[in-house]
Amino acid sequence: MTALPALPPLREVIARHGLSAERALGQNFLLDEQLLDRIARAAGDLEGRTAYEVGPGPGGLTRALLRAGAKVVAVERDRRCRPALAELAEAAPGRLRVIEGDALAIDEAAEVGRGARVVANLPYNVGTLLLTRWLEADPWPPWWASLTLMFQKEVAERIVAKPGGSAYGRLAVLAQWRSTARIALPVHRSAFVPPPKVMSAVVQIEPRQAPAGIDPARLSALTAAAFGQRRKMLRQSLKTLPGALDALAGLGIASERRPETLSVEEFVALARMLSSSSS
Secondary structure, eight states: OOOOOOOHHHHHHHHHHHOOOGGGGOEEEEOOOOHHHHHHHOOOTTOOEEEEEETTTTHHHHHHHHHHEEEEEEOOOOGHHHHHHHHHHSSSSTTTTEEEEGGGGGOHHHHOOEOOOOOEEEOOTHHHHHHHHHHHHSSSSSSEEEEEEEEEHHHHHHHHHHTTTTOHHHHHHHHHHHHEEEEEEEGGGGGGGOOSSSSSEEEEEEEEEOOTTTTHHHHHHHHHHHTTTSSSSSSHTTSSSTTTHHHHHHHHHOTTGGGSOOOHHHHHHEEEEEEEEOO
């Protein structure tokens, strides 16, 4: 780990700057420094590497990333947090750059380059949107080398879910068709200030070689249509997607099945057939 100058406790920083977690911004602050160091370690060896953080707030996880030796690019839209982050940047000269803005509007590849490790306690209100965008990246391999992300436990379980269960859906397919996804560690609600009503978990996602012949946009549209009406049979939920019913028949997938019964590989096969038929 890389030494930092002695820093005041996070609670003191929050009090001194008059910070409080804003529900409208999806904020919940993590103050347990040992837990924050565990999250940073889950991202792998960060020494000399770039870490991209969304929603650093008062800088708890940012401290852990800097201690782990990372160069950090952080995006924060809450101007109240800027003074606390500026103090942290002074403590780690040249290793923390803070961008003020909306993470959904950031061109990450332009800001951090390729090979960055994304490590973040994502604001609850944009976490799934950001994850979906990163998983749908084209070209592949993506600009990110790994994603180490905090989610509500229910969302984390949806990301790593297997076919047949109620948690299995679009997020699972998008996360698993060309990546590996696992829950790295659970996080109790009491670790946050203020404590949320639900438990959380850190998910680790790493890209792998993508199956050939797949247009990511086709897979995205396919899963959106299928799971948009997950209680209905595929013949009903996919009828508005051009070529989807013919693709089912061509692959011998019964149209009476429901989307949660299809494996990731079957969704990939469907997307490949749709991609080839439109080319």
